[in-house]
Amino acid sequence: MIQDIYPHIFHNEFDHPQMKDDDIILDFKDNQVLMRTEDTFFTAADVQCDDPVFLFRIDERNFYFAPLEDYDHVTADMQMIRHFRKQDLAFAVITARQVVSWMRNNKFCGRCGTRMVRGDKERSMCCPSCGNTVYPRIDPAVIVGVISSEGRLLVTRYSGPRAGRFWALVAGYTEIGETAEQTVIREVKEETGLDVCDPVYYKSQPWGLSSSLLYGFWCRTCGDETLTVDKNELSIARWADRSETDIAGGNASLTAEMIREFQKGNIPYEF
Numbered sequence: 001m002i003q004d005i006y007p008h009i010f011h012n013e014f015d016h017p018q019m020k021d022d023d024i025i026l027d028f029k030d031n032q033v034l035m036r037t038e039d040t041f042f043t044a045a046d047v048q049c050d051d052p053v054f055l056f057r058i059d060e061r062n063f064y065f066a067p068l069e070d071y072d073h074v075t076a077d078m079q080m081i082r083h084f085r086k087q088d089l090a091f092a093v094i095t096a097r098q099v100v101s102w103m104r105n106n107k108f109c110g111r112c113g114t115r116m117v118r119g120d121k122e123r124s125m126c127c128p129s130c131g132n133t134v135y136p137r138i139d140p141a142v143i144v145g146v147i148s149s150e151g152r153l154l155v156t157r158y159s160g161p162r163a164g165r166f167w168a169l170v171a172g173y174t175e176i177g178e179t180a181e182q183t184v185i186r187e188v189k190e191e192t193g194l195d196v197c198d199p200v201y202y203k204s205q206p207w208g209l210s211s212s213l214l215y216g217f218w219c220r221t222c223g224d225e226t227l228t229v230d231k232n233e234l235s236i237a238r239w240a241d242r243s244e245t246d247i248a249g250g251n252a253s254l255t256a257e258m259i260r261e262f263q264k265g266n267i268p269y270e271f
């Protein structure tokens with residue numbers, strides 16, 4: 001998955017490190033990252049940074065945010081970045097964008113309207129007037145592998161602009177007052193009309209493109225298996241067999257990993 005960057009190691013500890021020439025500087029415009037060339041990022045040696053924002057570190061290399069629009073640059077779409085050749089850099093760019101979007105969305109205090117300042121001791125935005133403190137936004141959501149009474153997997157395609165090239169699984173954000181297990185049961189019911197039970201946790205994945213933390217769950221049907229698709233959410237949903245080899249796309253997502261686990265027969269239910 002995209003966060004699996006071994007042998008590289010991601011360090012998210014808040015710090016004020018000394019900038020080095022090969023540290024990477026990132027900036028974003030809408031859904032694009034600004035790059036020096038099509039396959040190189042700006043480094044500290046390329047730009048004059050007045051007030052760079054330290055983001056995180058991978059191995060010994062620091063990543064910063066600083067404005068880059070005044071430099072000659074090219075742009076790359078964030079959806080392309082996830083397929084970037086160097087997976088550690090793809091993960092870094094996506095995570096950096098999550099932090100930068102959060103900072104840009106919290107320039108002013110939501111409580112009193114004062115301009116916020118960056119926290120000095122932790123990754124936060126702080127209001128100097130009323131003391132309001134805002135931390136990076138991370139929205140919990142679930143990815144659900146629904147297994148039928150015959151051991152088949154429910155695969156879906158989103159409707160509208162979220163529709164990707166590959167098959168997806170049921171997914172959705174956790175609502176107020178809800179456990180992740182309750183999200184699983186509610187989202188499957190809303191999107192497909194199915195009643196499901198026995199949710200079993202699989203793994204989680206940070207997904208910076210949507211500022212989410214995805215919780216992967218398996219569950220199984222209990223009752224009627226007729227699919228009633230919510231056309232606002234999905235264009236199609238259907239049952240897939242283990243023998244179907246072309247339903248999982250890429251290596252980046254928890255969805256793809258769960259589909260591959262299903263194909264290998266690694267599900268937590270007996271049939």
Ligand SMILES: [Zn+2]
Pocket residue numbers: 109110111112113114127128129130131132
């Ligand atoms: Zn305030």
